[in-house]
Amino acid sequence: MATLVLDGLRKSFGKIPVLHGVDLSMPSGEMLVIVGASGCGKSTLLRLVAGLEEPTLGKIILDGVDVAARDPADRDIAMVFQNYALYPHMSVFDNMAYGLRIRDMPKAEIERRVTEAAGTLELSALLQRKPRQLSGGQRQRVAMGRAIVREPKLFLFDEPLSNLDATLRVTMRAEIRRLQRRMGVTSLFVTHDQVEAMTLGDRLLVLHKGQAVQLATPMEVFNRPANTYVAGFIGAPAMNLLPAKLAQNGRAAQLEIGPTIAFADGPRAGADGRELIVGIRPEHLHLDPAGFVLPVDLVEPLGSETVVIGKLENGQMLTIKLPCAGVSDTSLRVGISEQHLHVFDAQTGLRLEGGLSAVPSS
């Protein structure tokens, strides 16, 4: 149980900056998911906290103490790696006990902790096996066990589920969440998988090109993405981002593809004609006999719903998620729900909130 504060954390490899200053404050017991495309610096951030890399600048304050200069072993953290990183020549028991033995813990205590963790993770029958005799899921559980027995202040997860098959990933995801809740250990979880990010995190930190773009609860990130990058990254299928211009004294957007949509949540600042990006999630487009015509490019039936990818005359692609099967595969008439618009500035990509008072000056 510990709080974690990152203060202006920067990292450059040689002359190449990878992280441009990340600030973060985590209350005790929080599960924070760091999400972003590959190369965004999320693994580097985790490795800085772990102590496997040295920050170029900034503080890592764990439970009130700056640990940035400390060795990984002296930070009281435990890490679960993507490829499990189990010691191949040691049994499951020894793998879990190794870190405790190095810390000269009494034998009885090691035995107690390992047995308990093995019980929690359903590994009791496998304690004498070697890692190669285990399945992928079991190995991952051993890696978890190795972290748990340490009873650290902080858990670090580096894409721990990405090597598992789809079914197992869902099960392990739930298991990690349950375990983390029960133990109440502050955790950082790195992933590029947005479903993992949405389901696991108390809060999400979206990283893009070494910068923290948004730090909020998963639903907040989903409902009010801070910029076009987050909007396109979170949610599947991805949000449609359409160029538009401000119209009707800031009360509506004139889409480049034709229709003008009034803002349901108040006007946006700026003169008419201001360049905008309007984001519409595929599920917020619906069939509407009075709507605009969308030539169908591809139909992807998912069983309970159908994803239709359309291609407009100007080359703009548009994705629609429909709650029904058997749609036409030539062309559809589509309407836009006004309540669910996301409006962004075309230059900065930043979100423009409805209501003039909430508008940041640009």
Place this chain on the structure above:
Amino acid sequence: MRNRVDWPAHVVLVLGVALFVLPLWLVFAGSTQDPAAIARGELSLIPRLEGFGVFASILRDGSPGTGPVWRMLLVSGAMAVSIAFGKIVISILSAYAVTFFRFPFRKAAFWTIFITLMLPIEVRIVPTYEVMSDLHLINTFPGLTIPLIASATATLLFRQTFLVIPDELVEAARIDGAGPWRFLKDILIPVSSSNLAALFVILFVYGWNQYLWPLLVATTPQLDTIVIGIVKMIGTETQTEWNRVMATALLAMLPPVAVVILMQRWFVRGLTDGEK
């Protein structure tokens, strides 16, 4: 299908076995013959039962002009084990340093070690002799072994082994709190144990077979290795007792064979079990 005997394959195999075993058998049978008979060129392929005493005799007394064979075996064994162990210890440490640590001139250090590959003992024999002479190590056991220990072969092999060890394993150990020595002892050496065994076999045989350097540096009979001993037995002045030479040659073969068989079981297990 599976019950049918594959005759051609068996014939080839039997021929192959015969090709390898026949010379050995000749040496074995010859060692039991009367030396005078061998000198006349009458080498029988049937061992003479009353000739078996020659093994005990050479082990105890050796041959005219040499010490007892047990001592030569001991010297050779000690030399081969020292060389194998010495090389392994030195090269594990140097490979560990150049693979896992970032220090100034790391590349230069590695290449300097690498270059010694081009300088085996036969090439640098005169300067090496001079150095040993200056250090007063001529006719001593360290003088016999140390120059043979210094080489890059094993360093190179260990470096390759260490390079394929995943970074995550190293990092996991760091987070677990293993310092450099503990990581070496608890993880690196056990993980590369099969390579270690294979290398030990190769280096033991290499050390056992050394001829030129022992010939130069160790002239006292107390430091005669078995290989030197065999050569000394083939006298120029006295009549050579070929049965003794053959018996010694046979005995000289046994330790390397034993090491290969023993370690083979170990490193094959390591190879089949092993997983990185």
